[in-house]
Amino acid sequence: MLKILIVDDEILERTALTKIINSSSKDVMVIGEAPNGRIAIEMAREQRPDIIFMDIKMPGIDGVQAVKAIKKINPVIRFIMVSAFNTFEYAKEVMQQGVKEYILKPSRKQDILAALERVSSEIFEESKQREEQHNLRQNLDRAVSIAQKEWVSTVLVNQVQDITFDEWGQLLGVEITSGYIMLFLLRPKEGTEISIDQKQNWYLWLKDTLHSVGMNQEMMVGPLTDLQVPVLFLTKKTIEKVHLKTNAQMIIDQLNRIFEKKGFNAELRIGVGLPYNHAHELNKSYLEAHMALQQLAKTSNRKYLFAVKQGSAELPSSSELLETEKKLLEAVRQGDVNQVLFIFESFATMLVEEKNTNGSLVKKSFDELFILVSRMLHELGISYERIPAVEESEEIMTIFEKGKAHLLAVVHHVQVWRNNHAKGMLHKAKEYIERHYAESITLESAAEYVELSPYYFSKLFKDRFGMTFIDYLTEIRINRAKAEMVDPGKSLKEICYSIGYKDPNYFSRVFKKHTGLSPTEFRKVTVS
Known part of the structure; x- marks a missing residue:
């Protein structure tokens, strides 16, 4: 809803303009009238209108002076100049202030509405572009953040081979x-x-x-x-x-x-x-x-x-090594490849430090790890009996590579098993979303509830339901908002907060995007 201020020293002109504007469009509303430039400046500062209909010839501070003063306060306000003086000099002065619209008294209704429509369309289009740019920046920031996380993860599991600091510098500028x-x-x-x-x-x-x-x-x-x-x-x-x-x-x-x-x-x-x-x-x-x-x-x-x-x-203590081993097993159970690679590197390094690079002791520790993995698979109901053959005479790095390859093969089988059992877990996740939609629910919290990694949960959810986690959460919230709007005793702000949104303006944008109507428009249609 665009806010309009009418400025004219003639009360009949102000009243006529107000009536024409308020009865013509649902997207604009006159919020005030000012009889001179001085009051117009004060009202512009306090009420921050989007558009001002400004008479040029007024006693005291005239329209041109008022435009200059208001532009300093809020340069985004648009002006439609109104005057009985059809001279080029007046038009030239206001055009220098960036004013594009100029209508003459006595003004015809169609001229007033045509000028208002042009200015309103320009404001709405700029607002749409700003929102698109904001969303684009958010998506870009998110993409950069994800890429940076992947780079750091790659560094930590020692998979950086070809990329150099020079190449990183070129990417970052x-x-x-x-x-x-x-x-x-x-x-x-x-x-x-x-x-x-x-x-x-x-x-x-x-x-x-x-x-x-x-x-x-x-x-x-x-x-x-x-x-x-x-x-x-x-x-x-x-x-x-x-x-x-x-x-x-x-x-x-x-x-x-x-x-x-x-x-x-x-x-x-x-x-x-x-x-x-x-x-x-x-x-x-x-x-x-x-x-x-x-x-x-x-x-x-x-x-x-x-x-x-x-x-x-x-050197790490035995208890610290056991704790890392537990984390590694949990990552395997989750079917999370990135975490398995990440934790395995630490586990292998700690193992070498503790066993003093003794091949026999390292092999024994890996055998014990493989037994634990096999037992875990059995408890999950996964049939996978293969265990890598590791010789004591083999070099430490060869033992590590065999261990890593085995764990990755196991993770693949876990992922297949989870896909086959995903229906029940995703149904459980849906119930969780439906119960907690009014809270600060996140992808991470939902994934943790069903004991899946966020990345894996997000992929399964999209594959199973054809929509992302956030799309489903939004759908739940919007449907609940529609139901709440039937009650005329509840304000839109109250409904916004009750379904999990913290910003009424953001809620309004999301609602209109999903329904084609603003919350106010939807409530009018529904209640009537």
Whole structure:
């Protein structure tokens, strides 16, 4: 609904214009009348109209002066000039202010409405373009974020081979010569748990805050996994250890100060790896950051730790290795390829550190892992008996590659099994959405409820129902809004909040996109 202000020193002219406009269109409404330029300026400041019908010749501040003053207050307001003086000089003055419409008194109704239609169409078209550009930016930002997560995941599982820092720099538009990893951990306080919403809020806060305190460094924020977030910092020049510590220390100090003020009911821990000058070496920086976090877990008074050199951090304990093994099994059970590759790399590194590269002990540990995987498959009802033949005489890397290949084959069978059993789980997810649509429900929370990874859940949901998770959630909310609108005692704002939307304007846009009518229009049609 566009807001119109009428400015004219003749009351009959104002009344006539108001009547013509209010009775002609459902998309515009006269919100006020001003008898002179001074009052017009005050009303424009307070009521922020979209369009002003402005008489040129008025006592005191005339129409041209009022247009200039209002343009300074709000340059997007459109003007339709009205005057009995058909002279080029008047038209020229207002045209210099960007005014395109000029009608003469006495004005014919069709001239008034034609000018109003042209200006209204221009405003609506610009609004539509802004919304499309906003949506495009959001989609682009989301795509870039997903791509960055994939890059970081690729780095961490050491799959970077051909891409160089020069190529990364070309993609980002800056000169990149080295990089390092920081690993952030949100640790719950003793006796407390962290909810899904708290995890997501912290993750979003971390991304936003890092970019605000990032010392103009390029960075890529990785995925949130088990309350850990890896962040890849890319530097524009080779940095020595002292420079790394200076930059990283400033980021960490600012981040910790802001974290304390936010009041998260948890503790922030940070491990920092060393910088490397080649992309394929960044996995070392991640492992160093991971080892630093492990050391921090054994202390209560330190919030961050810098790696000194690769392998210098204290060796992982047996309990830590077992915990990583559990995470690996869970990733296999979920059928999540990315997580299996991600955790397997850490598991293999920790295993070598603990067993001191003893091939016999490493083989034994892998045999035990394969037995656990086989037992888990049996419990799920999956028939897959093949176990790789690993010889003690084989090199460690060969044992690792066989182990990884076996796990990937198992994950494939798990995915097939989950596809066959997806109907029940997706029905359960639908019920979850229908019960919680009025809350801050997310893809991640729904996936966690049915014990699937978000990526896998999203793919299954789209394949099964022919629509995305967010489309289904929106459909549920809009249908509920329609039902609520039958009750004239409920305001549209109240209905908006009751179905899970926090912004009435956004709700109105979504509603119109799905129904072709605004909430107000729909309610009029339904109630009548």
